[in-house]
Amino acid sequence: MSGISRRQLLAAGLGAAGTVATGVGLGGYVLPLLAREDLIPGEAPTRALEPEVWEITDQRLNFVALGDNGSGGRQAMAVAGRMADTYANRPYGHVVLLGDISYYGNFADRYDDVFVRPMRPLLDAGVTFDLAIGNHDEALRYSDEGFEEIEAEVRLLDTPGRYYVKTYGPADIFFLDSSVPGLFGPRSSDQLAWLDDTLASSTSQWRIVAMHHPPYSSGRHGSTPRAEEMLVPILERHHVDLVLAGHDHNYERTHPLDGVTYVVSGGGCKTTKVGHSSFTAVAERILQFLYVEIDDDHLVARCIRPSGEIADRFELRAREGR
Numbered sequence: 529m530s531g532i533s534r535r536q537l538l539a540a541g542l543g544a545a546g547t548v549a550t551g552v553g554l555g556g557y558v559l560p561l562l563a564r565e566d567l568i569p570g571e572a573p574t575r576a577l578e579p580e581v582w583e584i585t586d587q588r589l590n591f592v593a594l595g596d597n598g599s600g601g602r603q604a605m606a607v608a609g610r611m612a613d614t615y616a617n618r619p620y621g622h623v624v625l626l627g628d629i630s631y632y633g634n635f636a637d638r639y640d641d642v643f644v645r646p647m648r649p650l651l652d653a654g655v656t657f658d659l660a661i662g663n664h665d666e667a668l669r670y671s672d673e674g675f676e677e678i679e680a681e682v683r684l685l686d687t688p689g690r691y692y693v694k695t696y697g698p699a700d701i702f703f704l705d706s707s708v709p710g711l712f713g714p715r716s717s718d719q720l721a722w723l724d725d726t727l728a729s730s731t732s733q734w735r736i737v738a739m740h741h742p743p744y745s746s747g748r749h750g751s752t753p754r755a756e757e758m759l760v761p762i763l764e765r766h767h768v769d770l771v772l773a774g775h776d777h778n779y780e781r782t783h784p785l786d787g788v789t790y791v792v793s794g795g796g797c798k799t800t801k802v803g804h805s806s807f808t809a810v811a812e813r814i815l816q817f818l819y820v821e822i823d824d825d826h827l828v829a830r831c832i833r834p835s836g837e838i839a840d841r842f843e844l845r846a847r848e849g850r
């Protein structure tokens with residue numbers, strides 16, 4: 529079996545996929561699975577981190593944004609390992625999860641493999657994780673099973689609701705559930721009205737929106753239909769600084785569009801092709817996460833690869849005119 533045992537497959541967190549594959553033998557099923565880079569088993573990071581040594585004040589905040597990390601395989605471990613290394617150098621207290629945190633199986637079943645094992649150093653250090661719900665199971669999209677799985681994610685991660693706002697230091701971070709059917713369509717949910725109202729009452733210096741489906745993307749899925757029409761005017765009206773999304777498995781940053789910078793940070797465990805659009809400032813097909821530091825009205829963000837290489841660095845000034 530190409531030197532990889534069933535035990536190793538399961539230990540790598542392949543869960544249901546690994547079980548099914550080994551159950552039917554090699555014939556035409558295991559090998560295609562093993563050929564997928566994001567399914568190759570990997571070592572979980574074990575680095576011990578000093579707990580709760582980050583600093584958050586009214587002026588200062590740092591955090592990580594990670595998208596589409598849910599394989600439990602080697603590449604997911606490499607990204608998670610670099611997140612632990614980054615904490616060791618510049619401790620941070622929060623991770624913004626941009627959705628799709630469990631591929632190839634139900635999150636409740638795969639919780640240890642796709643979340644606890646890779647994030648163990650950060651969990652032990654007391655880092656908290658806030659989830660922007662993703663579609664994460666295209667086969668289950670909008671089905672009852674899909675919603676059951678989302679409920680398991682919300683429960684296991686102690687997420688306060690399907691959409692919510694968290695205030696950390698000088699920033700309000702608005703978490704949306706972009707998997708809701710019709711969010712950007714004619715049956716637009718209450719969520720956008722909530723966002724409009726909550727942004728209107730925000731008094732924080734920074735306003736950041738986290739969601740799974742990107743309003744602007746040059747990746748495989750591309751820009752989310754009707755987001756430009758339904759969501760973007762709300763973001764612009766309330767001077768949102770930064771929108772963080774995933775879904776496309778790459779890194780992309782837009783030029784500021786009417787003052788709003790849009791980032792796709794979806795390289796948490798696998799990559800897909802990305803092109804360039806008129807709105808693109810930087811686009812790369814890479815494994816990565818985004819590390820963000822805010823100091824008063826100044827934000828610096830770095831797109832970090834598993835090697836530690838900085839693939840992109842950008843700065844923002846808090847928007848004026850609020």
Ligand SMILES: [Fe+2]
Nearest residue numbers: 628663664775
């Ligand atoms: Fe997705």
